Amino acid sequence: MLLPDYHIHTARCGHASGGMKEYVEQALTLGLKEIGFADHVPMYWLAEGDRDPELAMPECDLADYVAEIGKLRGLYPDITIRLGIEADYIPGYEEKLRRILERYRFDYVLGSVHYVDGWGFDNPAYIQRYETCDLDELYFRYFKLVRQAAQSRLFDIMAHPDLVKKFGFKPRCNLQVLYDETARVFAEAGVCVEINTAGLRVPAGEIYPAEGFLRACRNNGVPVTTGSDAHLPNQVGHQFDSALDLLTRVGYIKVALFNARKKILQNYEQNRSRNGYTGCF
Ligand code: ZN
Ligand code: FE
Ligand code: FE
Ligand code: ZN
Numbered sequence: 001m002l003l004p005d006y007h008i009h010t011a012r013c014g015h016a017s018g019g020m021k022e023y024v025e026q027a028l029t030l031g032l033k034e035i036g037f038a039d040h041v042p043m044y045w046l047a048e049g050d051r052d053p054e055l056a057m058p059e060c061d062l063a064d065y066v067a068e069i070g071k072l073r074g075l076y077p078d079i080t081i082r083l084g085i086e087a088d089y090i091p092g093y094e095e096k097l098r099r100i101l102e103r104y105r106f107d108y109v110l111g112s113v114h115y116v117d118g119w120g121f122d123n124p125a126y127i128q129r130y131e132t133c134d135l136d137e138l139y140f141r142y143f144k145l146v147r148q149a150a151q152s153r154l155f156d157i158m159a160h161p162d163l164v165k166k167f168g169f170k171p172r173c174n175l176q177v178l179y180d181e182t183a184r185v186f187a188e189a190g191v192c193v194e195i196n197t198a199g200l201r202v203p204a205g206e207i208y209p210a211e212g213f214l215r216a217c218r219n220n221g222v223p224v225t226t227g228s229d230a231h232l233p234n235q236v237g238h239q240f241d242s243a244l245d246l247l248t249r250v251g252y253i254k255v256a257l258f259n260a261r262k263k264i265l266q267n268y269e270q271n272r273s274r275n276g277y278t279g280c281f
Pocket of ligand 1: 013015
């Protein structure tokens with residue numbers, strides 16, 4: 001498989017399982033050439049005592065996380081292993097996050113919106129709130145936060161950029177308008193958009209982002225990365241065939257790779273034609 005998996009969690013976050021070696025070995029089994037760990041950043045916006053150990057690693061684990069990836073690189077020279085991190089965007093706490101990110105030599109930072117006005121809308125524990133919330137308002141607020149996150153310049157890649165669809169609750173508003181506006185901001189801010197196959201494993205039943213959103217990104221020249229959001233070793237590279245189909249359908253011929261927060265665009269088609277594919281690029 002030719003696409004990189006840049007969104008892999010570790011047991012440190014308290015809701016993923018398996019050893020880091022198992023994730024790497026699964027990637028090798030699938031024939032991936034490049035992967036990146038992107039575990040959840042410590043909940044920097046909360047006081048130490050308020051941080052949920054089942055949502056993210058404690059701050060004292062961050063150095064070990066970074067060190068373990070360094071060790072894995074030595075153990076597995078046949079695969080490129082990147083040091084990434086998935087960082088929540090919380091308005092008002094930008095400087096705090098910036099200081100954490102400066103401490104280590106990350107290859108890339110995924111920017112995620114998991115909270116809208118303090119509500120962890122993607123957490124099954126708080127799903128009942130959908131019954132009373134105004135979905136149009138929620139989507140409007142969510143996409144506004146995603147744009148703000150992109151503009152913060154804290155992130156290289158916007159992760160699961162329409163995560164708000166996770167549980168399948170759909171608004172009445174015209175989503176394409178939100179997609180177009182958000183894709184324009186991504187382009188201006190110079191961020192990439194992540195194709196994340198975790199959406200196929202939840203009620204939404206489709207990749208993040210929706211095809212219309214990805215088309216808007218393509219039309220605005222926003223580069224893409226790919227990720228499985230694996231929380232189990234056997235989720236590495238999960239349904240990457242679907243990601244590949246979506247990429248080719250929308251007309252992307254390159255994916256972005258990262259080294260020390262510098263982006264390189266790579267044509268993935270070369271590998272594919274070797275496998276007998278004769279696409280129409
Ligand atoms: Zn997670
Ligand atoms: Fe996430
Ligand atoms: Fe994730
Ligand atoms: Zn994620």
